[in-house]
Structure formats: C-alpha cells, structure tokens
Amino acid sequence: MRNIVGQTPRGNDFFKRNHIIKKIYRRLEAGNHLFLSAPRRAGKTSIMRYLEDNPREGHAFVYINTEDVNDSEEFFRLVAEKLLSSKAVEKMTKAAESSKNVFKQFTENISKIKVWSFEVELNKTEAPKYKDELETLMRKLDTEDFKIIIMLDEFPVTIENIKSEHGEEQAVSFMHANRRIRQEAKRGIQFIYTGSIGLPVIAKRLKATATLNDLNVLEIPPLSILEATRFSQQIFDNYKVEYLPGVIGYMLEKLDWLMPFFIQLVIQKMIDEFDETGSILSKKSVDIAFVKSGTHRSNLYFDNYLSRLDKTLPEKEAKNAKHILKEVAVTGEIHVDTFDGMEGSKNILEMLELDGYLTSDGKNYRFSSPILGAWWKKHVS
Ligand SMILES: Nc1ncnc2c1ncn2[C@@H]1O[C@H](COP(=O)(O)OP(=O)(O)OP(=O)(O)O)[C@@H](O)[C@H]1O
Ligand SMILES: [Mg+2]
Known part of the structure; x- marks a missing residue:
C-alpha cells in the first residue's frame, strides 16, 4: 500500500474498511437512501470510489461529483447523463430483463429534451425536464435482484451554489425535488449523498431539515x-x-x-x-x-480548512468561526460556554464539530486533530 496523501486512493492503495463497507451494503439492502456523515478528510470519497470499483454482485455504483453545479435542472441533467454513460445501465439491463424497456424509453426521452428546448422557444410550450424524466425512471425501475446506487459527492456545495445563484427559495425547492424523487423511487435505484461540508447545518439554515428526514444517516468514524x-x-x-x-x-x-x-x-x-x-x-x-x-507553512491540506470557512459561510459567521478557532488553538482547550455571548455561536460550533475542526467532551472544545491545532496556532493565530 502506497502512502497516497490528499489524492483519492484507488486499488491497492485503499485501506479496506470492512466494517463500514458492510454497514453501507446492509442499509442499502434494507432499501434506505443514505447520507454519509463525516468530517472533512474522513475518507468519504475514497469509500465511494472503492464501492464503484469493487461492487458486490447485484450492485452497480455511479459516482458523481456535483461541486460545480449551481442550478437544479443542470444537476438532474448531470445525473441523467452520468447514469446513461456509466456501465451500470448495461449491467442492469443484462441482469434484469424488465429494465431494458425502461432504460430505452428513458434514453429516448433524454435525447429529446435538447430538441424540445429549442422548440420551446418557437412554440412557447413547456419543455420536458430532466428532473421529471428521472422521476419517471425511478418510479418504473422495480428490479428485484439488481440495484444501481447513485453516489452524489459534494451535494451540500451544490445546494449552497444554487442558493447564491438563484436564492434560498430555489435551494429549498431543489431539496424538495430530491426528496420527491427518493420517495417515488422503487427498488432499482438508490442514492448515497455526502460532501465535505455538513448537510444538516445547511438544511437547518434554510429551514429545510424536513427535506432530509427520510435519509438514513451513516457516520464514518475514525479508524480503530x-x-x-x-x-x-x-x-x-x-x-x-x-x-x-x-x-x-x-x-x-x-x-x-x-x-x-x-x-x-x-x-x-x-x-x-x-x-x-x-x-x-x-x-x-x-x-x-x-x-x-x-x-509546515505552505500546507495545502490545512490551508483548505481555512479557506473553506470563507467559501462556505456568510462573512460574519466566517469571521466568528475564525475567532473561535484562534482562541481554541492558542489555549489548547476552551470551556464550552466561552462563546455563549457571540451571535450565532451555537450554529458555528455545531458546524465546526461536524466538519472535523473541533471536538468536545461536553466540557471543553479542542481541535479534533492536534496537528491541525498546532498548524492553526502557528499560522493563523
Ligand atoms: N481507506 C483509505 N485508504 C487510504 N487512504 C485513505 C483512506 N481514506 C482516506 N484516506 C486518505 O485521506 C484522504 C482524504 O480522503 P477522502 O478524500 O476520501 O476524504 P473525504 O472525506 O472525501 O474528504 P473531503 O471532506 O475533503 O471531501 C485521502 O486523500 C487519503 O490520503
Ligand atoms: Mg471528498
């Protein structure tokens, strides 16, 4: 096993985490859609790539990174196209006869969408949507012995992108659309969502927690x-x-x-x-x-922990988060009540814990990783 630091380890470079992998399959087999919850750098992407490269029989995984998507229809277009260009469809149609026609219809409808959007301008009729086609596909794919699992990495970033591009209402309606698709889905397709920023925190800020409560949350713990x-x-x-x-x-x-x-x-x-x-x-x-x-001054890995704050939080919250982290870095450990007077501190602290910056034993906060704490103290404080 080579020491792959920072890139996604594939093949022999992936340390197999049997425990988690088994858990994922068990929950998928029970029909759940999953949310992989873990702090930054916990190995979420690596695990998904492993599943994609080494599926158990009767499963095909499609990995999609949606980080650059900032529009709902664009998201569903990406999912439809990645799905159709993946090997998963071929495997499924071989394994389950009933899926052949469903995919044939889906492929035709998808290829029509582009032509339609052109006609729309002429006829002013409403264009068919990728979202609706996917919804129909999910509703029809009721295979017994074969599942396709679509893994959506960096999904929370997509929500944030939609929010900043189209506003909060659109972001919430995007979350509802995802939920509706999951609810319509039969046995053939399941979803795994994850990302390097906390989905629950984003949902809470948008007051849209209810759009996630059907997801089965699976935590990825550190190694034993x-x-x-x-x-x-x-x-x-x-x-x-x-x-x-x-x-x-x-x-x-x-x-x-x-x-x-x-x-x-x-x-x-x-x-x-x-x-x-x-x-x-x-x-x-x-x-x-x-x-x-x-x-090490130019530590790209740790720099990212810092720059992410500005990218993912509103200005004031990013400033407060940096203030909190600085205090913890300097003191090593800080009592959990310390920031009670700070506006929005509860949400910020929750995010810092979920995203793997800080940890608490109920009494004090400290950096989850002493190395990250040392770096913060030297370079940020
Ligand atoms: N099972 C594993 N085997 C070998 N290396 C791993 C494994 N899991 C994680 N790593 C190491 O940790 C790093 C981060 O892993 P990965 O990118 O999968 O985490 P992540 O949770 O997706 O991170 P982020 O939150 O930043 O997206 C990898 O670049 C690799 O160095
Ligand atoms: Mg990742």
Whole structure:
C-alpha cells in the first residue's frame, strides 16, 4: 500500500474498511437512501470510489461529483447523463430483463429534451425536464435482484451554489425535488449523498431539515486502534521502513484522532526521515514528524480548512468561526460556554464539530486533530 496523501486512493492503495463497507451494503439492502456523515478528510470519497470499483454482485455504483453545479435542472441533467454513460445501465439491463424497456424509453426521452428546448422557444410550450424524466425512471425501475446506487459527492456545495445563484427559495425547492424523487423511487435505484461540508447545518439554515428526514444517516468514524495499526504497518512495509517496537503505538496515541489522512501525513514525514538518515525510526522520529507536519507553512491540506470557512459561510459567521478557532488553538482547550455571548455561536460550533475542526467532551472544545491545532496556532493565530 502506497502512502497516497490528499489524492483519492484507488486499488491497492485503499485501506479496506470492512466494517463500514458492510454497514453501507446492509442499509442499502434494507432499501434506505443514505447520507454519509463525516468530517472533512474522513475518507468519504475514497469509500465511494472503492464501492464503484469493487461492487458486490447485484450492485452497480455511479459516482458523481456535483461541486460545480449551481442550478437544479443542470444537476438532474448531470445525473441523467452520468447514469446513461456509466456501465451500470448495461449491467442492469443484462441482469434484469424488465429494465431494458425502461432504460430505452428513458434514453429516448433524454435525447429529446435538447430538441424540445429549442422548440420551446418557437412554440412557447413547456419543455420536458430532466428532473421529471428521472422521476419517471425511478418510479418504473422495480428490479428485484439488481440495484444501481447513485453516489452524489459534494451535494451540500451544490445546494449552497444554487442558493447564491438563484436564492434560498430555489435551494429549498431543489431539496424538495430530491426528496420527491427518493420517495417515488422503487427498488432499482438508490442514492448515497455526502460532501465535505455538513448537510444538516445547511438544511437547518434554510429551514429545510424536513427535506432530509427520510435519509438514513451513516457516520464514518475514525479508524480503530487495530485498523490504524495495520494501516500504518502496511504503509511502512511497502517502503521497507524499519522502526522500533512501540513506535506505531506512540504515533497513534499522539495523533489522537485516527483518520487515515492525518496518519498518512505523519507517516510521510517519517518515511522522509528514514530515507534521509537510514536510521531505524524511534519515538523521537515521531516527535520530529509531528513538529514538521504542524509547522509546515505552505500546507495545502490545512490551508483548505481555512479557506473553506470563507467559501462556505456568510462573512460574519466566517469571521466568528475564525475567532473561535484562534482562541481554541492558542489555549489548547476552551470551556464550552466561552462563546455563549457571540451571535450565532451555537450554529458555528455545531458546524465546526461536524466538519472535523473541533471536538468536545461536553466540557471543553479542542481541535479534533492536534496537528491541525498546532498548524492553526502557528499560522493563523
Ligand atoms: N481507506 C483509505 N485508504 C487510504 N487512504 C485513505 C483512506 N481514506 C482516506 N484516506 C486518505 O485521506 C484522504 C482524504 O480522503 P477522502 O478524500 O476520501 O476524504 P473525504 O472525506 O472525501 O474528504 P473531503 O471532506 O475533503 O471531501 C485521502 O486523500 C487519503 O490520503
Ligand atoms: Mg471528498
């Protein structure tokens, strides 16, 4: 297993998280549409890509990143086209005879839409919509032994885009349209939604929580100690790195929050050291790797945590969020009541927790990842 830091690991570079993968299948098989809930960098995209590359029999997954979409019809057009150009359709029509005609009709209707939109200008009749065609497709696809699962990554960003381009009302109606499609859907197609910013927080701000309450929420936790140990060993082994007994345990204890990304970040520095010095890695190497990971100025990974705040929050909230993070970074730990007087602090703190910046034990807030905390203290505060 290579140490892929930041890109999406595919094939052998993906550390298989059996536990979560099983859970996803179990819930899909029970007919649920899912929302993968996890903080930033938890491995959501990696898991979806794994499902797409290695589907179990009777399943086909279609991965769609909707980050650049800022219009409802554009969203449904993208879904329709990605679906039709995927291998999923071919697999399904082979496995389930009844789906052949449904897809044939769907393909015809989709190809008509473009012509129609031209005619609309001439005839002023109402154009058929991608959304309606998808809805019809979902209603008709009632296959028993084969499922297509459409995975929508960065869905919350799409909602934010629609909101800023077309206003709140359109954003809410887009969420309703998605819900309606899910409600109409028979057994043939299911959805998995996720994204790197918190969907519940966005829905709450739009007062549209009800549009999500049919989704089955699945949390992606950090790796267990056992998983994280195996993960680290596999990477070190790949590079033939030697280390003293107890080094991995010490590293994981310091990391505290065992998300693959943060483990890889530190491991990367340790591999560098081993390459440079050729000496067997010790606990001291872990300490050095930590300092290097947290102090590196041009850290693209962490810069993104900062820039995302301005991109996804209104100006005042972004300012308050930065203020909160600065305080926590400087003090290391801060009592949960500290920001009670700040306007909107409850929502901001909720978002910072859901998105993986902060964590609380009910009494205090601290950075979820000590490395991110150290970086924040040095470069942002
Ligand atoms: N199962 C895994 N095996 C190997 N590396 C992983 C795994 N999961 C996550 N990673 C590492 O963590 C990084 C982030 O993973 P990924 O992009 O899947 O997370 P994400 O939750 O989609 O992040 P974001 O919220 O930023 O979209 C990857 O670039 C990779 O370095
Ligand atoms: Mg992602």
